[in-house]
Amino acid sequence: MHSFTEENYLKTIYHLSQFTASPVQTNAIADGMKTRPASVTDMLKKLSDKQLIDYIKYQGVTLTEKGKTTAVGIVRKHRLWEVFLVEKLKFKWDEVHDIAEELEHINSALLVERLDEFLGFPKRDPHGDLIPDQNGFFEPVQNIHLHEMSCGNKGVIIGVSEYSSAFLKHLERLGLTIGIIIEIKEIADYDGSVELLVDGRKINVSREVTQHILINYK
Amino acid sequence: MHSFTEENYLKTIYHLSQFTASPVQTNAIADGMKTRPASVTDMLKKLSDKQLIDYIKYQGVTLTEKGKTTAVGIVRKHRLWEVFLVEKLKFKWDEVHDIAEELEHINSALLVERLDEFLGFPKRDPHGDLIPDQNGFFEPVQNIHLHEMSCGNKGVIIGVSEYSSAFLKHLERLGLTIGIIIEIKEIADYDGSVELLVDGRKINVSREVTQHILINYK
DNA sequence: AAAAAATTTTAGATTTGTCTAAACATACAA
DNA sequence: TTGTATGTTTAGACAAATCTAAAATTTTTT
Known part of the structure; x- marks a missing residue:
């Protein structure tokens, strides 16, 4: 071990x-x-x-293959535990990362499979990250970060790439949670901040924020 | 910490x-x-x-008081996780001890309380051990070990004091699980083995076994 | 291509938890 | 009460993971 x-x-x-x-x-x-x-x-x-x-x-x-298998196994555990904490224990999405950092090291293959089953074989964790299956496979993602998009583009928020409580609470206050449809109205030359159309409302977010939001965009 | x-x-x-x-x-x-x-x-x-x-x-x-509080907190976590594993993840009572030894070190007061609530505030773990409450209190136990009882005594199996898978599987094979009513029919001078009346059947168990079964006896 | 900057590695020390072997303390028995 | 057995502690070492400071390598710049 x-x-x-x-x-x-x-x-x-x-x-x-x-x-x-x-x-x-x-x-x-x-x-x-x-x-x-x-x-x-x-x-x-x-x-x-x-x-x-x-x-x-x-x-x-x-x-190496061996190293990747190990790493993916840890990621799988981390994400399953996050689902457990949110779905079963009523934690908020900004509260689970640190606890999952501890739980991901618990060592029992049987536990992981039983947990997966108990949770109904979830595909994604509360931050939108894909959960690898028992064999470590998961569809390769082709999300892009919000700051990589252009004016007029539309998409759906599919995840985040930063898990601090401060950031996630901020998103929630802005109404920018997973599944929300956004459209880019304007990108400021000055500071890279972006004006979004969300649910009919206009919202302004800093470049900082756009760098950590993942969009499913086709 | x-x-x-x-x-x-x-x-x-x-x-x-x-x-x-x-x-x-x-x-x-x-x-x-x-x-x-x-x-x-x-x-x-x-x-x-x-x-x-x-x-x-x-x-x-x-x-010290501080030491005892810490220790009881760990025991509380251990026993709650055991309940979780058996009640929610369908583990058997002989499979949970080692996993709980790992889970008991996860550090989050909120997690423990949420877990307790999720489980319906259980009083005992799958081995019959009492679960301390949030403040570390639990009724002092006055169980006795089976080997301390005398011929003719009756009682209910309330717990065990040994958690190895081998021992617990053995008990299960003998039908000696928690809640079972037993009566002592005979104690062998020779090797301390005991003849029990269980559910109308006579069962013989070694002294080894009697030393690890706890009886609620009044 | 040489100099400067950035990056990475080595050397040597520190902390935590462990070990063996030897010294020390206590208990018990003749 | 002196000797022996048992139990405990000290001394000195070691492995894991970290650190700082200095040396080595690679990359970038001029």
């Missing part, structure tokens, strides 16, 4: 490699793990010894 | 002090924690520094 720390490194590397095809760099991992680059280097050696990552000095890392 | 290890020490000390009024000894803790006496001594110093135990060299330890 792997330590919590090892699991967290794998998860961080997994999430970082979602955004790029190239190897994940030490500094990026250090940021994600809120630790120092020197500590990351130490851990990369260990994960490499355990065949969980391919590591080339100074070049960065990629997950 | 306390580390998992610290929490496990506190829990072990708590359980050991259930059986005796006198201070808990280093070797007993080492047994319970499956570690060495020298390691226990190191940890006792740390717990003492944190005011979780009263520790006198060579004499043993007792929990």
Whole structure:
């Protein structure tokens, strides 16, 4: 078995490699793990010894199959527990991330499958993220961030890419929750803030916010 | 916050002090924690520094109020999670102990209270152990072990004091589960094995088994 | 292509929890 | 009450995960 720390490194590397095809760099991992680059280097050696990552000095890392399987397993647990907390225990979507960070390390394959069944095999978690199935598969996503869209574009809010309570509460106050249909009315040259049409109302959101909203856009 | 290890020490000390009024000894803790006496001594110093135990060299330890509160909190979580696993996820009573050992360290007061509510404020866990309430209170138990009873005595199986899957499966095979009424027909001088009357049938159980069955006997 | 900047790694230290072996304290028995 | 057995603590080491400071490598700039 792997330590919590090892699991967290794998998860961080997994999430970082979602955004790029190239190897994940030490500094990026250090940021994600809120630790120092020197500590990351130490851990990369260990994960490499355990065949969980391919590591080339100074070049960065990629997950091996074994590493990816482990990482996806943790992501699956995290998202299932989030569904449990919201659906069964009446938590709000901004309250569950930190608790799920702990629960994701509970080690029992049977538990995960029973939980999945108990929850009715949910497809997405409360933040709109897809839940990998028992074999680690899930349809590749082709969402784009709101800030990548252009004037006149329409779409549906399908998820977020930031899970802090502060951010999620802010979205809720703005009425920008999952499933909401939005249309881009104007993008300010000055600060990148965006005017949205939501449910007939006009709403102004900062660039900061647009960078963390995922849109299902075709 | 306390580390998992610290929490496990506190829990072990708590359980050991259930059986005796006198201070808990280093070797007993080492047994319970499956570690060495020298390691226990190191940890006792740390717990003492944190005011979780009263520790006198060579004499043993007792929990402080703070230590007891912490320990009971962990026991509460353990037992609530066991109920969840059996009642909601359809685990068997012999499958839940190890998973609950992990879940008991999840850190969220709100989670515990929501879980309690979700489960309908259960009074006992699947092994018959009482679940402390939110304030750590629970009626003092006056169960006795089956091996402490005499010929002709009757009682109800109210719990167990051993949680291994092997033991619990054995009980189930014998039909000795919680709520079952038993009567002692005979106690063998030779090996301490006991003949029980259960539901009209006669059953013979080893002394080993009688030492881990708790009876509500008045 | 050399210099400067950014990134990454090494070296050496620290903390937590563990260990073995040896010393120390207490209990008990002759 | 002295000796032996049992139980406990100290001393010194080790592994995991982290850190700072310095050295090494790669990338970017001029």
